[in-house]
Amino acid sequence: MKYLLVGIVLALLSFQAIDALKCMQGIEATKGNSQDKNNNQKNEKPLEVTECGAATAVASTALLALVKPSSFNIPTGGYKCYHLKYEEKNSEASTIIKGCIYSSVDVCDGKFSSSNLNEVFCSQCDIDSCNSGGRFGLDWKLLSLILTALVAYLL
Incomplete structure (x- = not known):
């Protein structure tokens, strides 16, 4: 028995x-002072766990191409999650983008810096919800x- x-x-x-692979998907933007942070959090849609598929990968890749066009590549089969944080140079504002992309797209191919943006953190992984804050829990x-x-x- x-x-x-x-x-x-x-x-x-x-x-x-x-x-299927599940990733956190969405954008989280913060401003410098605490009053602006509270207003942003009230107006923002919370990050969601989504199942990777063609639609979510295309949406995330398009969003990523706006910020970091050098990371775009010809899409292929598998999927992976990514987490990208960048800051504006002349203010204390920062933005975190999380999503699901094709495995051929290399988000973390080197830190980028433009005239007004600076990359702070980048990671990519292929485990469920690995791009969330609680990824170290069971x-x-x-x-x-x-x-x-x-x-x-x-x-």
């Missing part, structure tokens, strides 16, 4: 691994399935 339960849990784990579904398998095995 316990081998059956462990087998079911392992099957569920493998189905979870087959799911997925709760995965953790609960592992604990269930462990309990089933010990019983």
Whole structure:
């Protein structure tokens, strides 16, 4: 009986691994002083977790091409998440762009700097929600399935 339960849990784990890549998507802009930050946060749409697909990759690539045109490349099959932060040189305003792009697009091909923008941070990855702030935590579904398998095995 316990081998059956462990087998079911392992099957569920493998189905979870087959799911499409999910990335945080959106823009987060902040201004220098705290009053402007509060106003921005009230007006902004929060970042959302989206499933990577052709539509989200094209939208993110177009947004990225506006800021960093040198990163554009011929799109190919797979997907990856990215996180890009840049600041305006003459103010304390900064912008964070997160999204899903084709795996052939190299977002972090070197820091860019223009007459009014300066890149601060860039990362790209291919794990679910890896471009979010909580990427270092365990997925709760995965953790609960592992604990269930462990309990089933010990019983």
